[in-house]
Amino acid sequence: MGFDISQRTGAPGETLVSGQTKLRTFLPEIVHYVSSIHGLCCTGTAPIKTNIAFRVVSHDGRTLYDFNFEEYSEDVVRKVMTLQLSEPTFFNTALLNSFKEKFSSESRAGVKVMVVFSDGLDGDVMKLEYESDLLRQSGVSALLVVALEGVRDAAQMQMLEFGRGFGYKLPLSIGMPSVGSTVLKQIVSQAQRCLLHTPSRGMFL
Numbered sequence: 001m002g003f004d005i006s007q008r009t010g011a012p013g014e015t016l017v018s019g020q021t022k023l024r025t026f027l028p029e030i031v032h033y034v035s036s037i038h039g040l041c042c043t044g045t046a047p048i049k050t051n052i053a054f055r056v057v058s059h060d061g062r063t064l065y066d067f068n069f070e071e072y073s074e075d076v077v078r079k080v081m082t083l084q085l086s087e088p089t090f091f092n093t094a095l096l097n098s099f100k101e102k103f104s105s106e107s108r109a110g111v112k113v114m115v116v117f118s119d120g121l122d123g124d125v126m127k128l129e130y131e132s133d134l135l136r137q138s139g140v141s142a143l144l145v146v147a148l149e150g151v152r153d154a155a156q157m158q159m160l161e162f163g164r165g166f167g168y169k170l171p172l173s174i175g176m177p178s179v180g181s182t183v184l185k186q187i188v189s190q191a192q193r194c195l196l197h198t199p200s201r202g203m204f205l
Contacts, residue, residue, distance in 0.1 A: 001031070001054050002099055004091035004118040007150055016056065016083040022149055022174045023117060028077050030146075033180035034115075034187055035072030048191075051109070054080045055102055058087060059122075061094030069106055090122035091145075091157070096131040100138050111191050113142045113163070115183065117174065120152030125159060132160040142190040144183065146172045163190045 003016060017024040037048040051069040054076070058064055065083050067076055089095075095116070103112050114135065121128060132143060142163025147154040154171050164186050176182060 001052065002095060002114065002116045003056055004089050004095065004116060004120075004122065005148065006088040006090050006122055007119050008085075008088045010086065012086075014085055015081065016085050017081050018085075020148055020174075024081060026174055026179050027081060027117075028074070029180040030115075030183055031077050032072060033184045037184075037188060037191055051107075053102065053106070055099065056083065056085070056089060057095055057098045059090045059092065059094065061098045063098065064089075066102075091116060091118045091120065091128075092123035093127055093131040096128070096135050100131075100135045100140070103140055104138055112140045113144065113187050113190060114140055115144045115146065117146045117148055118157060119148045119150050120154075121156050121160075125156055128160055132162065136162050142186070144172060144186055146174055146179070146183065148174050 005016070005020060008014060008019065011018075017027070031052060035050055035052060037050060049071050051071060053069040054065070054067040055063065056065040064085070064087075065080075067080065070076070099114050103114070135143060140163075143161050144164065145157040145161055147157060151157075151173075154173070158171055170182075172183065172186075173179070
């Protein structure tokens, strides 16, 4: 999971979720929802435990904070939300490339889903679409973008998404009803398709 919050005040003591009330409220719910996938074909009755990682990068792709892929941890979610962040983060090609490298080097899962929480694109759309396609070609199954409060042109962000299933035309937003359940449905839809081919290799987000 990645974060693009470029609208920051730069005030001392700012955390990752400063100024984003709904993200602070709903991020724990979203992470908890996607931590366990039920009812997939080819997996029997047992739920699949997903491995979830978080990464925060600078405008040039430099890693500011990085958490390894692991099963759901309430403590890790709290740490992510309280990260001290003195600079804005951006949704640009450097962000997508950083996650492409993270998935390639750290994940051998059959289903890989990148979720970005964003307040708007920070780069040329055509270049971002090209980088998004490289992310897909590298083996990432889906890119989901959740619009944050104060988002600029949410429709543009949808142009970068891939791998979405049911309700594809519905933009994902941090303020939408049952946002955690909605994100989970998108992941389940992708997992159903991918696990038909790689049923034993797990899921990474």
